[in-house]
Amino acid sequence: MKGYLNPLLENRKNLMADTEELLFSETDGACAYCGIKDYRILTIHHIIQQEPKDESYDNKIVLCHNCHHLYHQGKGPSQNDLFTIKKRLICKTLTQQGVNALKEAYRNGLVVASPYLVNHLVESQFLKFTEYLSSYENDRQIIDAVYELTDKGKKFTEKWSLK
Numbered sequence: 001m002k003g004y005l006n007p008l009l010e011n012r013k014n015l016m017a018d019t020e021e022l023l024f025s026e027t028d029g030a031c032a033y034c035g036i037k038d039y040r041i042l043t044i045h046h047i048i049q050q051e052p053k054d055e056s057y058d059n060k061i062v063l064c065h066n067c068h069h070l071y072h073q074g075k076g077p078s079q080n081d082l083f084t085i086k087k088r089l090i091c092k093t094l095t096q097q098g099v100n101a102l103k104e105a106y107r108n109g110l111v112v113a114s115p116y117l118v119n120h121l122v123e124s125q126f127l128k129f130t131e132y133l134s135s136y137e138n139d140r141q142i143i144d145a146v147y148e149l150t151d152k153g154k155k156f157t158e159k160w161s162l163k
């Protein structure tokens with residue numbers, strides 16, 4: 001598990017920022033619904049439509065013009081479909097270790113993890129660093145850290161039923 005390099009690493013630093021690049025990379029540059037790959041016809045759709053717009057990462061999803069048009073005509077994917085797809089994309093973007101860390105922090109209030117694997121959750125203000133923990137495994141020093149779940153992280157975990 002340690003040293004695992006996720007291809008999204010460079011793009012997943014802060015999920016709360018406006019992250020167009022992250023949105024496109026999580027679908028591998030394709031429409032999240034039909035899978036067509038053509039940057040010229042992709043657009044960003046807000047899953048929950050409201051004023052003012054919710055510009056957070058988890059409210060946005062990449063669709064092609066066709067699926068987007070159909071959606072707004074009520075003939076394409078349903079909002080529920082988009083929620084299901086977005087949840088899968090979120091899990092991919094957070095990485096399995098990230099999702100597990102959120103789950104554990106949700107259950108226990110605290111989680112011990114390798115900073116390398118959960119740094120994106122700290123930068124997204126879902127986890128808050130508390131203290132370092134050092135241990136030895138086969139004479140190799142392991143640096144882990146204790147994190148607590150923030151209110152933002154709690155809301156995110158509940159909204160997407162990651163618990």
Ligand SMILES: [Zn+2]
Pocket residue numbers: 031032033034035036063064065066067068
């Ligand atoms: Zn499409």
Ligand SMILES: [Zn+2]
Pocket residue numbers: 044045046068072
């Ligand atoms: Zn739209």
